[in-house]
Amino acid sequence: MSMIAMASHPSSSFPLRCRYVERAPIGASLSASTKKPAAGSTKGGETTRFAVGQDGSIQGSGVTGYAFSGTTTPHGDKNFLDATVKFGPAPCLYPGMTLTGVVFFTSNEVLAGLTLPDRSDAFVVAGTK
Incomplete structure (x- = not known):
């Protein structure tokens, strides 16, 4: 929502433009x-299993026993989050490695794409609620 108003003082006035962006808690759409x-x-x-908590934390695990955890932070007023994920020990394919990327979400789906530091591989997640 945008708003245009006039701010004034006894000696001057100037236009004031505001843009309101309602932001839900980080994990509201992914809780x-x-x-x-x-x-x-x-x-x-x-x-x-892939979940983003209200505090922005990421938790997940795979059916083969690998586990990962991480954090997210808002990316401006966009509908995605910057993310960092660290894999646990073996049987993870990249034990102890930290990946960075983004988590995109809508009201019923989540997509995540994170790369290794050297960008030689990526971890991609896609799911619906």
Whole structure:
């Protein structure tokens, strides 16, 4: 929503333009776990659990036993979050590695794409609520 108003003082006045952007808590649209999202990299894929909490934390695990956790932060007034995820120990394909990227969401879907530091591979998640 935008608003244009006139601000005035006894000796002068000037136009005042404002833009209001309502921002829900970080994980508001993602607080419910996604329904069997798929996750993968160039080395393969599987069903995973992926959730973003109200505080922006990421938690997840795969059916083969790998686990990951991370954080998100708002990216301006856009409908996506900047994200950092760290994989746990083996059986993760990249044990202990930290990946960075984005999490995009709508009211019923989530897409995440994060790359290794050298960009040699990516971790991609797609799911619906």
